[in-house]
Amino acid sequence: MTKSLALPKTLQQAITFFSDPQKTFNYAVSLRWPTGTVTCPRCESTEHSFISTRKIWFCKGCKKQFTVKVGTIFEDSPLGMDKWMIAVWMLTNCKNGISSYEIARALGITQKSAWHMMHRVRLAMHAKETVQIGGRGQEVEVDETFIGGAARFMHKGRRKRVITERGVKDKLAVMGMLERGGEIRAAVVPFRRKHHLQAEIRAHVKAKSAIYTDALLSYQGLNNQDFVHQTIDHAESYVEGQVHTNGLENFWSLLKRGLKGTYIAVEPFHMFRYLDEQVFRYNNRKATHDDERFHRVMSHIAGRRLTYEQLTGKGTDTVHQA
Numbered sequence: 001m002t003k004s005l006a007l008p009k010t011l012q013q014a015i016t017f018f019s020d021p022q023k024t025f026n027y028a029v030s031l032r033w034p035t036g037t038v039t040c041p042r043c044e045s046t047e048h049s050f051i052s053t054r055k056i057w058f059c060k061g062c063k064k065q066f067t068v069k070v071g072t073i074f075e076d077s078p079l080g081m082d083k084w085m086i087a088v089w090m091l092t093n094c095k096n097g098i099s100s101y102e103i104a105r106a107l108g109i110t111q112k113s114a115w116h117m118m119h120r121v122r123l124a125m126h127a128k129e130t131v132q133i134g135g136r137g138q139e140v141e142v143d144e145t146f147i148g149g150a151a152r153f154m155h156k157g158r159r160k161r162v163i164t165e166r167g168v169k170d171k172l173a174v175m176g177m178l179e180r181g182g183e184i185r186a187a188v189v190p191f192r193r194k195h196h197l198q199a200e201i202r203a204h205v206k207a208k209s210a211i212y213t214d215a216l217l218s219y220q221g222l223n224n225q226d227f228v229h230q231t232i233d234h235a236e237s238y239v240e241g242q243v244h245t246n247g248l249e250n251f252w253s254l255l256k257r258g259l260k261g262t263y264i265a266v267e268p269f270h271m272f273r274y275l276d277e278q279v280f281r282y283n284n285r286k287a288t289h290d291d292e293r294f295h296r297v298m299s300h301i302a303g304r305r306l307t308y309e310q311l312t313g314k315g316t317d318t319v320h321q322a
């Protein structure tokens with residue numbers, strides 16, 4: 001169905017395309033049920049009747065109604081699909097991210113609605129099943145950085161002297177693994193202890209990979225675990241031939257530019273979602289057109305839900321920045 005729809009390639013085309021409710025509906029249906037068979041999200045029955053004026057199905061199996069939004073990140077949202085599509089388009093394609101204030105203004109909705117909306121889109125950006133990176137003959141950079149508080153913009157050399165192995169309150173350690181010329185994996189790590197960092201490496205990086213890290217003690221012993229490990233001591237220099245972590249340094253700059261310039265204040269609890277967002281854009285950086293990234297996120301909308309209560313913890317009414 002999607003092929004015959006002549007999908008938009010630019011934001012301007014997207015706005016025109018998604019202002020047509022029937023086209024938007026057809027597109028959403030084609031992504032929700034890629035095989036073309038509409039199944040009830042509750043009981044998986046394929047026996048149903050369609051009420052075209054209201055765009056709802058009545059399931060003959062469980063005798064309940066469902067819409068294209070049920071069982072997706074859009075479930076229970078009162079916002080129209082036209083607004084959702086533009087929000088997804090903007091977040092997947094703006095290199096430094098886009099704040100909930102900007103989305104709210106662009107779509108004419110409240111900042112709170114936009115904030116919740118963006119987090120749902122980030123959930124669709126999260127890569128559920130990831131394949132390991134690296135392998136024999138592949139080079140993988142591994143590095144960590146600190147986000148939050150004063151450490152956020154501190155020079156790396158100074159940061160390492162100031163911050164102890166356990167990290168400092170209000171600061172989050174983020175670990176990244178980058179296959180040169182390939183994909184990145186990143187995670188918020190509770191401690192920079194050896195078993196935490198090396199467990200992440202074993203989970204995400206294939207054996208036999210050449211691994212480059214700085215001289216942090218937590219990385220010692222990787223050579224005994226079927227990796228070819230070389231270190232660069234940042235106290236002395238940043239590059240020694242192939243041995244450097246400059247690719248990851250670039251990613252950290254992107255991440256911090258987004259956090260500093262666009263999102264301003266991010267609660268540590270939500271940091272992994274912003275990380276998912278930046279990792280998604282990075283891993284899809286080679287897409288030639290914006291619609292490829294958009295389509296990739298839209299094909300992950302099913303089976304994912306994120307309620308406002310789940311996001312915030314019940315009963316809170318904090319004013320959320322970002």
Ligand SMILES: [Zn+2]
Nearest residue numbers: 040043059062
């Ligand atoms: Zn049913």
